[in-house]
Amino acid sequence: MFGFSARSVSDILFWVTRKKWLILSFLLSISFFYVPSPDGLSPEGHRTLIIVLVALILIISESIPLPGVAILILIMEVILGVDTADGVASSFMSDAVFFIMGSLMLAVSLVHQGLDKRLALLVINITGNKTWSIVLGFVGISAFLSSFIGEHTVGAMMLPVALALIRNAGLSTTQATKLSTLLLFSIAYGCAIGSIGTPSGGGRNVIMIGYLSEFGMAEISYLEWMKFAYPMLIIEIPIVALVLWFTFTPEQKMMDSSVRKLKVKVAKTGKLTANQIMAIIIFILVFLGWIFLSPIIGLGIVALSGVFLYLSFGLVEWQEINRNTNWGVILLFGSAISIGIQMKETGAALWVAEETLYYLEVIFQDIAVVRWFVSVIVTGILTNLLSNAATVAVLGPIILDMGGDPIIMGIMTSIASAFAYLTVVASPTCMIIHSTGLISSSDYFKAGWKLFIISVIVLLMVSTFYWPILL
C-alpha cells in the first residue's frame, strides 16, 4: 500500500496504537492553541496551560519515556514563546532539583553499604516476635526512617527484611498470602506517611519550600517544617498499622521461629564495618547540615555535599551512583518545576486559581472549604495518578495563588500529596512492593481507601486545631 511493505504498515499501526495518547495530546494542543485566550488569561499563560495539559497526559499515560516528556516541556516553553531559552534554562535548575538529584544519589550510596541486615536486626530487636508488633514496628520504623532519608532508600532496604520473614515463616515468597500482603503494605504505607515528616522526606516537600521562597511568600526551615508535620506522622503510625491489620488479618499471630531464623542469618554478618560506620556518620552530618546550614546554603547543596563525601571517601563508586540514579526523573522534575514557575509568572496559575475558586464557591458556598478541597482532595487524587512530586510541582503554584495562609496551604498540599495509597504508580515504594508479584493492583484499594479518608480527616484536624498555634 502506497509503496509500504506490509511489515512497515504493521510497524506504523503498532506505533499509532501504542502512542495514541501522544497523538491525542498533540491534537489537543493544536486545537487549544487556536482557541482564543479567555478573559483574564494572558496569551503566554494560555500557552503555558497547553504545555501543562500535554505534560499531564504524557506522564499519566507513560506513552513516551519520561525524559522525553521533560525535554518536550522545555522545547514547548521556548517555541511557544513562554520564555526565552536562557529563561527556561534558569528556571529548570534550582535548589529543589539539586535536592532531588542529591537525595537519589544519597539513596544509592546508603543502600550500597549493605546496612539492610543491620536494619533487620534493629527492627526485630524492637518489635519482638508477635506479628502485630512486627507490623507496628514495620510501619513505625519505615515512617521514621523515610522521614529523614526518603522512601526510595527505606523501601529498598526494608523489602528483603519482610520477604526474609515471610520465607522463614515457611511461606512462599512468590505466592501472596495475607501475611505477605500485610508486611509489604506496612513498608509502603509506612514510607508514605513518613515522607511528610521533614523536608528531606520527599522531593515534593522541597519543591513546595522552593516555590514559597521563589514567590516571596515564606521561608520555612527544616525544623519549622518538622514542627508542622511530625505530629501528624506520629498520629498516623498506629492508625496505619491498625487499618492494615484489620484489612489483612493474617493466620499467623506469632512469628517466633521466623524471627529466630532471621536473627541467626543476620548474626553471621558480624560487626559494623568501618565503611558502614563512616556511611552512618556522613548521613548524620547531612542531617545536621539540613537542620543548621540549609537556611544559608540550601537543602540541595547539603544533600550534594553528602554525595561528595561518600564519593571522596570511596564509600561508593561513581559507576554505582550513575547506574542506579534515575536521571530521567531528575530531568522531569526539573521541567515540572520550570513549568510551575512559568505558570506563576505568566499569570496562568492565578487564572486557574480564580476560575476554580469562582466555580467551586458556587458549590461549596465557602471559600475556605474550596481552598481546603483543592489543596487536599484534588492533590490527593492527582498524586495517585501522577507521581507525588510532579503533582506538587504542577498544583503548587495554583494552590498558592488561591489565597489563604501560604505556609498552611503549602504544607497541606505537600502532606496531601503523600496520600498515595491507592495505585501502583503512586509512589516508588508502592511500585517496589508491587514488583515482587505478591501485591495485585486491586490490593491497593482494599486498605488504601480507608487510609485515604482517615488521613484527610487527620490532616483536617491537625491543620485546624494545631497549626494555628504555631503561626
Added chain:
Amino acid sequence: MKILIAISSKEYSGPTLDVGMNIARAIQSSTTIVDVGQKISEFSLKDVSMANEVMESWDIDRPGVDVLEWAYNYLSENQFIEEQALKDGFPKNVLIESGTGRAEVLLKGSALENLSMILRNGDIIKELRDEVNTHEYDLTIIGGSGKRSMAHDMIQYIDSSIFVVNNFNINENYKILLAVDDSPGTAKAVKYGVRVAQAFNIKVELITISKDKHLVEENKKASDYAAKMMRRSGVEAQRIFKTGDPVDTIIETAGTNRIIIMGASSQSPITKFFMGSKPLNVMENCNCPVLIVK
C-alpha cells in the same frame, strides 16, 4: 528455526511447555523460554532494580526467576532436557542483563546449547514483539489464558507464526485440523502441519471449505497439493470438504480435540486492523489449540 515459548505462571504453563518442547524436539530448533513480568513504572525503575539487588544479597529471587526455575525443573522431570544437563541445577543467581528490561539466565556453555531462558518486564505484546523482532523467531508459543483480549494484538503485531495452546490436555487424542484453500498462506501452513503431526505422531484432517455448493477449482488444487505433501512425509491424512462459513465450520469441526492450523490472512495490515480476519475470528472463538502460520 527458532521457537519462543512464553510462559506466565506455574499453574497454567505446563501444557504450553509440553507443546512447545515437543515441537522443538521434533524439528531440532533452538528454543527460548520467556517470562514477561509486570510493567514497572518509569518513575520507580531504578528503585525497583536497587531493591532487587538488595534482595539478591539475601538470596531472595527476583520475581520471575521462580517461574523460570519451575520451567527448568519441569523440562528435566519430563525428559525434555537431560536431568544432569547442569550439574548444580538451575543457576538462578546468574542473570545477565541483555538489553533494557531483558535479563537472561546463564545457561550458555552448558549442555543446553539450544535452550535459553529470559525474563522481560513490561506490556506483554510489546515485549514479545521486541523479542521476536530482534531475535527473529519463527514461531511463538503462548498459553491460552489471555486468548480473547490478546488475540487481536498478537496476530496483528507479532511477526512470527503463533501457536496458542488453548485448553490443551496432554491425555487427549488430538488430530490436526489443517485449513486448506487457495490463499497464499496455505503452502506454509501445510509445512507446519507436517512438522506438528510428526512432532506428536498424530493424524491430519485437511479441511477445505467452500462458501456455496460447488467446490472452487483452486481450492480443490490446494487440497490435492496438501494431500500430496502429507503422503510424501508419511503423515496419515484425511480430506474433508464442507460448505458454509469458513470460521464457523472450522470451529465446529475442531471441537475440543483438534489442533487447528491455518495460514495467516494475506489482507493488508490496515484491513485486518479494522475488519479483523478469519484466523483472528477462529483464534478468538475456538475451544482448542490453534496455530496461525505466518
